[in-house]
Amino acid sequence: MTVVDHDETAVMFKALGDPTRLRIFQFLRCCPAQVALDDDGQARPADGPTVGEVCCSVFGLDRPTSTISFHLKELRQAGLIQMDRRGKHMILSARRDALARLAAFFDPGNPCCSEDNNP
Amino acid sequence: MTVVDHDETAVMFKALGDPTRLRIFQFLRCCPAQVALDDDGQARPADGPTVGEVCCSVFGLDRPTSTISFHLKELRQAGLIQMDRRGKHMILSARRDALARLAAFFDPGNPCCSEDNNP
DNA sequence: TCGATAATTCTATATTTCTCGATGTGTTGT
DNA sequence: ACAACACATCGAGAAATATAGAATTATCGA
Numbered sequence: 001m002t003v004v005d006h007d008e009t010a011v012m013f014k015a016l017g018d019p020t021r022l023r024i025f026q027f028l029r030c031c032p033a034q035v036a037l038d039d040d041g042q043a044r045p046a047d048g049p050t051v052g053e054v055c056c057s058v059f060g061l062d063r064p065t066s067t068i069s070f071h072l073k074e075l076r077q078a079g080l081i082q083m084d085r086r087g088k089h090m091i092l093s094a095r096r097d098a099l100a101r102l103a104a105f106f107d108p109g110n111p112c113c114s115e116d117n118n119p
Numbered sequence: 120m121t122v123v124d125h126d127e128t129a130v131m132f133k134a135l136g137d138p139t140r141l142r143i144f145q146f147l148r149c150c151p152a153q154v155a156l157d158d159d160g161q162a163r164p165a166d167g168p169t170v171g172e173v174c175c176s177v178f179g180l181d182r183p184t185s186t187i188s189f190h191l192k193e194l195r196q197a198g199l200i201q202m203d204r205r206g207k208h209m210i211l212s213a214r215r216d217a218l219a220r221l222a223a224f225f226d227p228g229n230p231c232c233s234e235d236n237n238p
Numbered sequence: 239t240c241g242a243t244a245a246t247t248c249t250a251t252a253t254t255t256c257t258c259g260a261t262g263t264g265t266t267g268t
Numbered sequence: 269a270c271a272a273c274a275c276a277t278c279g280a281g282a283a284a285t286a287t288a289g290a291a292t293t294a295t296c297g298a
Contacts, residue, residue, distance in 0.1 A: 006138060006141050006142055006145065007138050009141065010135065010136055010137060010138045010141045011136075013132045013133075013135040013136040013141065014132075014133070014136025014137070015136070016129065016132040016136070017129055017130075017132040017133025017134070017135070017136040018129065018133070018285090018286080019125060019126055019129045020286085022125055022128065022129045022132065023125060026125065050244080050245090051244070051245060051246095052243095052244065052245080063287090063288090064287080064288055064289070065244080065245065065246085066245090066246075066247080066248095066287085066288065066289075066290090067286075067287055067288065068245090069245065069246055069247085070246095070247095070285095070286075070287080071286090072245095072246095073246085074285095085294090085295085087244090087295065087296065088242095088243060088244050088245080088294080088295050088296060089243095089244065089245085089295095090244080090245065090246095099225060099227070100227075102225045103222075103225035103226065103227060105225075106218060106221045106222035106224075106225055107222065108218070108219075108222060137255090137256085139256090169274080169275090170274070170275060170276095171274065171275085182257090182258090183257080183258055183259075184274080184275065184276090185257085185258065185259075185260090185275090185276075185277080185278095186256080186257055186258070187275095188275065188276055188277080189255095189256075189257080189276095189277095190256090191275095191276095192276085192277095204264090204265090206265065206266070206274090207264080207265050207266060207272095207273060207274050207275080208265095208274065208275085209274080209275065209276095
């Protein structure tokens with residue numbers, strides 16, 4: 001059984017608790033980055049929305065990129081998104097492990113009363 | 120397909136984004152209130168943890184009830200919990216519709232790219 | 239190397255949030 | 269009616285957060 005760390009999970013929820021960040025996250029979730037295989041065999045986002053594109057698509061130019069940058073940092077530090085440099089751009093993508101973790105948190109079949117969650 | 124209101128969902132996430140509230144919510148989720156049938160045939164929590172019990176179980180007496188009250192109000196206003204008066208006590212319970220909504224939000228099968236979510 | 243582009247960091251400010259003690263409200267038992 | 273109990277609300281203070289503009293870093297192309 002997966003041990004759920006409440007504090008880490010709370011950080012994720014807090015990150016998603018801001019409407020601006022939630023819109024960004026939903027946008028990224030819906031525009032999955034193409035993946036390419038690394039030299040190591042690791043899958044890495046090879047193409048996808050950039051910071052500017054998110055800023056434009058989600059907010060229609062009426063917000064400075066510094067604000068978006070701030071929110072992207074929050075999402076990244078919460079473990080919700082990944083940012084990979086691609087030349088001058090940064091490629092953004094939602095982290096699937098984060099999505100899986102949150103999905104598991106709300107899974108009705110999840111035995112939440114185990115000692116993992118109620119120490 | 121259910122239309123997802125981002126702002127309302129963000130309010131839920133914000134409510135769960137505080138460690139104190141997340142612990143309360145998890146506690147309530149794991150201690151489901153017994154339900155009784157109302158005169159109208161409506162199911163209502165008939166028994167379950169009270170404010171004082173939550174305060175004691177989750178925080179071990181080292182917090183004033185006013186603080187817990189503040190967080191319970193946040194959870195209630197976010198639509199995450201229900202509070203029913205039972206004499207001097209308040210019976211607390213996690214709202215199943217909220218849980219279902221959040222579960223649907225993270226459901227991998229959820230077609231998040233529909234116009235519902237990307238206006 | 240220089241300029242242009244993309245994005246981050248810095249600084250300041252306004253707002254919100256969390257916390258706690260004191261006070262208030264509602265209910266039960268006597 | 270009155271005291272005791274459970275909980276909510278109020279008020280204040282400290283801390284965190286969101287926002288935007290200015291300055292900075294990093295990368296690419298000429």
